[in-house]
Amino acid sequence: MSEPAAADRGTIDSSAATGPAAAAASSAGPPAAPGPAARHVRRRDPVPLAATVAITVLGGLVLTALNGSYLGLTVTTGVAYAVVTVGMVLQLGYSRQLAFSQSVFMGVGAYGTGVLETKYGFSSLESLLAVIALAAVASLLMGAVVTRAPGLALALATLLLPLFVYQLAADSGWLGSFSGIDGVLPFWNGPDYESTLVRSGIISVLLLGLAAGLVLRVMRSGVGLQLMAMASDERLGESIGVSLRQRRLEVFVLGSVLAAVGGAVLVSAQGLVTPDVLSETSEITLLLMLFVAGRKSVIGAILGAIVIEYLTTSTSFISTNIGIIEGIALLVILLVEPDGVAGAVARLLGRRTDRWADSLRSWSAGRFRAGGGGDGARNAA
Amino acid sequence: MSEFLNLLAAGLTSGAIYGIFGACLAVWFRVCNVLNLAVGDFAMLGAIGTARLVQTDHLPFAAGVLVVLAAVGLIAWIFDRIVLHIAFDRGSGAHGIVGVFFYTFGLSLILEGAARAVFGTDPYSAPAIWPGPALAIADFHVQRAGVLVFALAVVSGLILWAYLRFTVSGRAASACGESVTGSRIVGIDSALFRRRIFIVTAALAALFGIVESPLTGFTYLSGPTISLIGVVAAGFAAFRKPGRAVVAGLAIGVAEAMLGGYVSTTYNDVLLYAVLFGIIILRPEVLGLSAEPA
Amino acid sequence: MRETPPEATAAGGSGTAPGTLSAPLVLACYDVTKSYGGVVAVDSVSLEVPPRGLFGLCGFNGAGKSTLFNLLAGSVRADSGTVLIDGQDATGWSAMRRARSGVARTWQTVRLAHGRTAVDNVAAACLRDPGQWIVGSLWRPQAAAARERAWAALESLGISDLGARLVDGMTLEAQRLTELARALVSEPKVLLADEPASGLSAAQRTVLADALTAVSQDRAVVVVEHDLDMLTSVSEHIWAMVEGRLAYSGDVETFRSSPVYAGLRGIEQA
Numbered sequence: 027m028s029e030p031a032a033a034d035r036g037t038i039d040s041s042a043a044t045g046p047a048a049a050a051a052s053s054a055g056p057p058a059a060p061g062p063a064a065r066h067v068r069r070r071d072p073v074p075l076a077a078t079v080a081i082t083v084l085g086g087l088v089l090t091a092l093n094g095s096y097l098g099l100t101v102t103t104g105v106a107y108a109v110v111t112v113g114m115v116l117q118l119g120y121s122r123q124l125a126f127s128q129s130v131f132m133g134v135g136a137y138g139t140g141v142l143e144t145k146y147g148f149s150s151l152e153s154l155l156a157v158i159a160l161a162a163v164a165s166l167l168m169g170a171v172v173t174r175a176p177g178l179a180l181a182l183a184t185l186l187l188p189l190f191v192y193q194l195a196a197d198s199g200w201l202g203s204f205s206g207i208d209g210v211l212p213f214w215n216g217p218d219y220e221s222t223l224v225r226s227g228i229i230s231v232l233l234l235g236l237a238a239g240l241v242l243r244v245m246r247s248g249v250g251l252q253l254m255a256m257a258s259d260e261r262l263g264e265s266i267g268v269s270l271r272q273r274r275l276e277v278f279v280l281g282s283v284l285a286a287v288g289g290a291v292l293v294s295a296q297g298l299v300t301p302d303v304l305s306e307t308s309e310i311t312l313l314l315m316l317f318v319a320g321r322k323s324v325i326g327a328i329l330g331a332i333v334i335e336y337l338t339t340s341t342s343f344i345s346t347n348i349g350i351i352e353g354i355a356l357l358v359i360l361l362v363e364p365d366g367v368a369g370a371v372a373r374l375l376g377r378r379t380d381r382w383a384d385s386l387r388s389w390s391a392g393r394f395r396a397g398g399g400g401d402g403a404r405n406a407a
Numbered sequence: 408m409s410e411f412l413n414l415l416a417a418g419l420t421s422g423a424i425y426g427i428f429g430a431c432l433a434v435w436f437r438v439c440n441v442l443n444l445a446v447g448d449f450a451m452l453g454a455i456g457t458a459r460l461v462q463t464d465h466l467p468f469a470a471g472v473l474v475v476l477a478a479v480g481l482i483a484w485i486f487d488r489i490v491l492h493i494a495f496d497r498g499s500g501a502h503g504i505v506g507v508f509f510y511t512f513g514l515s516l517i518l519e520g521a522a523r524a525v526f527g528t529d530p531y532s533a534p535a536i537w538p539g540p541a542l543a544i545a546d547f548h549v550q551r552a553g554v555l556v557f558a559l560a561v562v563s564g565l566i567l568w569a570y571l572r573f574t575v576s577g578r579a580a581s582a583c584g585e586s587v588t589g590s591r592i593v594g595i596d597s598a599l600f601r602r603r604i605f606i607v608t609a610a611l612a613a614l615f616g617i618v619e620s621p622l623t624g625f626t627y628l629s630g631p632t633i634s635l636i637g638v639v640a641a642g643f644a645a646f647r648k649p650g651r652a653v654v655a656g657l658a659i660g661v662a663e664a665m666l667g668g669y670v671s672t673t674y675n676d677v678l679l680y681a682v683l684f685g686i687i688i689l690r691p692e693v694l695g696l697s698a699e700p701a
Numbered sequence: 702m703r704e705t706p707p708e709a710t711a712a713g714g715s716g717t718a719p720g721t722l723s724a725p726l727v728l729a730c731y732d733v734t735k736s737y738g739g740v741v742a743v744d745s746v747s748l749e750v751p752p753r754g755l756f757g758l759c760g761f762n763g764a765g766k767s768t769l770f771n772l773l774a775g776s777v778r779a780d781s782g783t784v785l786i787d788g789q790d791a792t793g794w795s796a797m798r799r800a801r802s803g804v805a806r807t808w809q810t811v812r813l814a815h816g817r818t819a820v821d822n823v824a825a826a827c828l829r830d831p832g833q834w835i836v837g838s839l840w841r842p843q844a845a846a847a848r849e850r851a852w853a854a855l856e857s858l859g860i861s862d863l864g865a866r867l868v869d870g871m872t873l874e875a876q877r878l879t880e881l882a883r884a885l886v887s888e889p890k891v892l893l894a895d896e897p898a899s900g901l902s903a904a905q906r907t908v909l910a911d912a913l914t915a916v917s918q919d920r921a922v923v924v925v926e927h928d929l930d931m932l933t934s935v936s937e938h939i940w941a942m943v944e945g946r947l948a949y950s951g952d953v954e955t956f957r958s959s960p961v962y963a964g965l966r967g968i969e970q971a
Contacts, residue, residue, distance in 0.1 A: 190680035248843030258814035349520030364501035
C-alpha cells in the first residue's frame with residue numbers, strides 16, 4: 027500500500043514492508059511460501075462499489091437522523107463540495123494536474139441547473155443529465171486547448187478563470203446578476219420542508235457515493251496505474267506507452283464534470299445560485315478542503331469538505347477568522363504532512379507494529395485510500 | 408486625443424503597480440523558484456497600516472511609513488525563517504509545483520485574515536505623499552500620485568535590473584535559482600539570498616501600496632487581484648527579468664484602461680483576463696516555459 | 702503486450718556485422734544528428750539492430766550514448782537523420798508511440814514512481830490496451846491482469862519476494878531489476894538498457910549480465926555500459942562512440958585489438 031507521506035518527502039522509509047501483502051503475510055501465521063498461490067491476484071475489486079454503498083447508506087442514515095435541521099443543510103452543502111473535492115483527488119492529488127478550474131465548473135453545474143429548471147422547466151433529473159453533458163462538452167473543448175500547456179502555464183491560466191467568469195456571471199442580467207437565480211428545485215420533494223431536505227440529501231449522498239466509486243475505480247484500474255506513473259515522471263509515462271495528451275485531457279474532463287455535479291447538488295440543496303459559487307474564494311475553499319484533509323485520499327476529501335463547511339458556518343469565532351485558520355492549517359499541512367490529515371492518520375497507524383493495527387490500517391486503506399496496489403497475497407482465504 | 412492621453416495616464420499608473428509587482432515576483436522566483444502570491448497583501452498592509460498609524464494614531468507621516476515598512480520586513484523575515492526554512496532548507500515540505508504556489512498562498516490567507524481582524528473591512532487610503540490636485544497640461548490630466556507611482560516603478564525596475572545584471576551579489580542571487588546544489592558548492596548561501604530578496608520585495612510592495620493608495624483605496628481584500636496580475640506580468644517576463652516584467656505590467660495596465668475607455672467599462676476586466684488567459688494557454692512560450700519546473 | 706515476431710533468422714554470431722543477413726532489422730538509425738546549443742551531442746550516427754541478440758554500446762562519459770538512446774526511444778527529436786522501427790519510418794513518432802511499437806528502455810538514473818510498490822510500477826507498463834479511454838476503466842479495469850503479468854516478470858528476474866514492497870525502500874539493485882522488469886513486461890522487440898549495472902557490485906553485475914543474456918534470446922538488447930569486461934563478455938557486437946561519432950562498429954574480438962578499445966581501457970586503468 028502506498029506511503030505517500032514518505033514519498034513526498036523523498037525519504038526512504040526503511041520500514042517499507044507495509045501494505046496488505048505484508049499485512050496478510052504477517053497475519054497468515056507461518057510465512058507463506060512465495061509460490062503461485064500467494065500471487066493470485068483477485069480479479070474483482072470490491073472496494074469502489076463498497077465505497078459507494080457505504081457512503082450512500084451512512085450518509086443517508088446521518089441525514090435522516092438530522093431530520094432537515096440546519097445542521098442537515100450544512101452537511102448537505104458539505105456533500106456538494108465533497109463531490110467536487112473527490113474529483114480533485116483524481117485531478118490534483120493523484121494525477122498532479124494543477125488546474126484551478128473546479129469552482130468555474132461548479133458554477134456551470136449550479137447555473138446550468140438554475141437556468142434549465144427555472145427558465146426551461148427541466149426536472150431535477152433532466153437538468154442533472156443536461157448539466158453533465160454540458161460540462162463534459164465544455165471541458166472537452168477547453169481541455170483540448172488548455173491541457174497542451176505545460177504545468178505552470180495551466181496553473182496560471184486557470185487562476186485567471188474564476189476572475190473573468192465571476193465578472194461575466196455577476197454582470198449578466200439573464201443569470202440574475204448579483205442576486206443570482208432562485209427557485210431551484212430540490213432533488214426529491216417531500217410533504218414538508220424537513221422531509222424534502224432529507225430526501226434531497228439522500229439523493230445528494232447517492233451522487234457523492236457514485237462519484238467516490240467512480241474515482242476509486244479509475245485510480246485502482248490499469249489507467250490509474252498509468253496516471254500514477256505519469257504524475258510521478260512524465261518522461262517515464264511516455265516511455266511505457268502512456269499517452270500524456272489523452273490522459274491529461276481525460277483527467278481534466280472528469281474533474282470538471284464532477285465539479286459540475288457538485289454544483290448541481292449545491293444548488294438543489296440551497297434552492298438558489300449566486301455568483302459566489304464561481305468566485306476565487308470558492309476555489310480557495312475547495313483547495314483547502316482538499317489539501318488539509320488529504321489530497322490523495324477520497325475519504326479525506328469527503329470528510330474535509332464536510333468538516334470545513336461545518337466550521338465555516340459554525341461558531342462565529344471560527345467563521346470570522348476562517349481565513350487565518352485556513353492559512354495556518356495549509357502551511358502546517360504542507361510542511362508537516364503534505365498528504366494531509368489522511369496521510370498523517372495512515373502514517374500514525376502504520377507505526378504500530380502489532381497485528382491489529384496493521385490489519386485495521388490495511389482494511390481502511392483498502393477501503394478508501396487512493397492508489398490501490400499490492401493485490402498479491404491478499405487474504406489467503 | 409485628450410481622452411486617449413488620459414486613459415494612457417491611468418493605464419500607466421495601474422500598470423506601474425502590476426509591473427513592479429511582476430518585477431518583484433520575477434526577481435524572487437529567479438532566486439528561489441517560488442512565486443510570492445502574497446505580494447499584493449504586503450502592499451495592502453503598507454497602505455492600510457500607514458493610513459491607520461497616521462490618521463488614527465496620529466504618527467507623523469515619515470515615522471508611520473518607517474514603522475510600517477519595518478513591520479512588513481519583519482513579517483517577511485519571520486515567514487522565511489519559519490516556513491520557507493523548514494520547507495526548503497530542511498527539505499521536508501511539499502515540493503514541486505505545489506511548493507511554487509501554496510506556501511505564499513497560505514501566507515496570503517493569513518495576512519488577509521489578520522488585516523480583517525485588526526483593520527476591519529473598510530477601505531483605507533494612506534495620505535498622499537505629493538498632495539495637490541491633478542496635474543493638467545491642456546486637456547491632459549494626471550494624478551500626482553500616479554506620477555509618483557510610475558516614477559517609482561521605473562526607478563525600482565531599473566535598480567532591480569541593474570542589481571541582477573551588474574553586481575556580483577545579483578549574479579550570485581540568480582545562480583541560486585538556477586542550481587541550488589551548484590550554488591551551494593561554490594559557497595553561495597541560497598537561503599540567505601532567498602530571505603533577503605523576499606524582505607526587500609515585500610517592503611518594496613508595501614511602499615507601492617503606500618504611494619498608490621491615495622488613488623484607489625485598499626481594503627483587506629485588495630491584495631489577491633493585483634498579485635495575480637503581477638504574476639501574469641512576471642510570467643510574460645519568463646519569471647526572470649524584472650525589466651521586462653515592468654514593461655509587461657505597464658502594457659497590461661494600458662490595455663485594461665483602453666479596453667475600459669473604448670470598448671466597455673463593465674466588461675473591460677473580463678476581456679482583459681480573457682485575453683491574458685488566451686495568451687498564456689495558446690502561447691506558453693511567452694512564459695519561457697517548455698516543461699514543468701523540476 | 703506484443704506478439705513475438707514470427708520466427709526470424711537469428712542474428713549472426715561473432716564475426717558478422719548485423720544487418721548483412723536477410724534478417725529484418727528491429728531498430729535502425731541512419732545519420733542521426735543532435736546538437737544542443739553549439740555542442741554536437743550525436744554526430745551522424747548510423748547503426749542497425751537485428752531482432753535478437755545482445756549488443757553493447759560504449760564510450761566515455763559525454764560521448765553521446767544516452768543522447769543516442771533518447772533519439773532512438775523518441776524522448777528527444779533528432780535534428781536530422783532517420784529512425785526506423787521494424788522497417789517503418791519512425792523518425793516523427795513520439796516516445797509513446799515508439800514504446801507501444803515495442804521499444805522499451807531503462808534509464809541511467811532509475812526512474813520509478815515513488816510511494817508505490819514494485820508490482821504497481823511494473824504493472825503500469827503492461828496494460829493490454831494502453832490507450833483505453835478512462836471511462837472504459839470503469840467496466841474493464843485491466844489492473845488485475847496487468848498485475849499478474851507484473852508478478853510473472855518480477856519472478857522471472859528473481860525479485861518476486863520484493864513485489865509488494867515500496868520502491869523507495871529498496872536497494873539500488875532491486876530498483877534496477879524492477880525497472881528492468883518494467884521494461885520487459887510489455888514483451889518489447891528491443892530493449893535499450895542505459896547503464897543498467899551502474900552502482901552495482903561485481904556479484905550483482907553477474908546476475909544482471911545473466912539476466913540480460915537470457916532476455917536477449919528472444920529480442921534485441923542494446924546495453925550501454927562502462928564496464929568493458931562485462932560488456933565484451935556478453936555482447937555479440939559492439940558499437941563505440943567517441944565525441945558523438947560512431948568510432949567502432951563490429952565484433953568483440955576485433956574490438957579488443959582496436960585503438961578505440963585501448964583508448965577506453967587506458968583511461969579506465971589510469
